[in-house]
Amino acid sequence: MGMNKLVVWWNKAKFDAFRALLMRIISARVALPTDAKTDFYSVAMTEAGKSNGNGKYTPEYENPRELWGEATFLVPAGGMTTSGALTAVFFYLSRHPAAYARLASEIRATFPDAKAIQSGPLLASCTYLRAVIDESLRLSVPTTSMPWREEEQETAPPSTTGSRTTEPFVVGGHVIPPGTMVVVNTYCIMHNPTYFPDPFAFQPERWLDDSANSETLRRAFVPFGTGEATCLGKGMAYLETSLVVAKTLWYFDFARAPGEAGDLGGGNIGGKDGARARADEFQLYDGIVSDHDGPNLVFTKRSVDWEELKGV
Template structure:
């Protein structure tokens, strides 16, 4: 017994000694000790981990920049920047790679997708394949299917308009986004806009995003493999989500490769995959990422645009006038020269993307371990020690007054003037070699939805308390005190609720809606 007590005593003493040495080093000797930041963040990644779990890391990051300045130490080995110079130096730099913490997003430890692959050659190969499915030429071929999904969205609005039922634009937009990506990715109709069966997928994606975001912010959690623990629960939401993705792939693989114009038709012939067990091949990680990222991100931008337009009447009226004067009929509203000529429509979308970016987090990078240059890595004039994670928080940059005066005001007009600072700081799709491959798809889908909605309907916030869902609450000090800001919850991507809107069909076009098969 005495020997056991002695061993326990040694263990406790060693632990205390380790903590004292570690704390002393991180505060007094660490290469990043000169940079300002929250005291706890200098000692532990638990600082970011806590706010990630609270789903407001983006808000806390913005507050820390206001308090400490444009360069903030946000973890023992993390430096945050808030400048266009840093944006260029980090994300358009061949000497940096994605941070190792992105392994938290791997579905399987040894499998990488276009998003989390750190090796540049692997990323280039995967990006080339995915890019073919998302090229402008490819999207033109996919447009008829996308328009069918948008028409289903309009059908939801029409049914609600007949008895003035409020519509929650968060699930409505997400149903559309996931249905569209199911078709583009796998030629598979999830029918989320019309049926309940697969709607649990939304909650599955939210939980997955929360886990990834918290683990990336507090990397010690990565070793716990919370995703595998979740898989051990019978009929868990994660298991059911992955089963749906597997079903979509298997159903599509049972057809000829060229049977449909979708992602699989491009990548299946090029990837080494086991068609008997898709989870063992290179196709699996690409499919899981494509499905999750492709549908939800566009839905956030869509809900944000509806929120801001419904609360800024001058912007709403100007956009409605542009759409209704540009086109002679709804059939003319399709991607092409006429839709591209709607400059105010694009400005409204860009302003919604700025204020409510689908990804509001910090894309972390670090010096490439394979970099053999003798010169130090310099970011915004700062020499970066080896092993340091660097990044620019998207939410903070998009609300930096230096680039966006009155940053919490929805002002689409700011995108109609030549403002090089604003354009340089606008980063909803990332930049450099890692720029989002789905950028064109997002703009096409958002443009079609907003234009066709305003052609057929007028809308406004729902009456009473329901119409306030999605707003901030005056008096709060946690970053959610701005009433006119659409509230996002940082979960790797973004979660949100609302706005609740009431739609009224434009009387003279009601017959046209019925003629097109809506009821």
């Protein structure tokens, strides 16, 4: 089997397994009363009832297959991307003790207790936490798919185009004809040394720089896309990731697993032709969104407020 056919087969096998799992989840949820849980399904059904004006949702949404299109978007976009971002954060922190110590100190000094770790000014004041998240997203963006875009065809007569420009679309001195599909890979942008000096180094401090370079960094930072295609869940993703990381460091200390088990997630120094050869780079694989293995970490509970978790 050729390499291309092997990749196609592997991706299809993974998608089929994902589809089967998702259909089981949907079927199990639909079998319960709408208000059995406070989740996306219950909210969607409630809102559908309001839009119908009679307080009842549309019957076809009881059919699991009718929810398939919604679920295939919400689960990868709202769950798999966030989990990918979180694993990248834990991977890099476990391999950079100075960054780990600084972030742990910030979290444990900012919040008076675990209950205070919630959306609000205290969480927003954790600038190093945001820097760690941004640097992890830059190095290992959880959306590895190529964001293809098409230069629109001009279909309206010149007299009716109004304010629409008729100037050619030029990139790097090359005219891109209307109807052409174009793309710039986000991984390549965020590893370009022109924008990010020492691009493969984990340096959260670069996001705390208030110099003239800061604007350049921000403009080239595109893990959520840019322009009209910017991810609608960006704010939620930052909030979820910040809360999980902050609460983890409040309740636990963690470290890379000892021995070979701790290598999982990193590159292989002996990789063929230098491919995936960076041991300290969290490795991503193309899938529905990005896929990954590891990291393997060892968690140790802290004595501070540990009793709060009992019974949770």
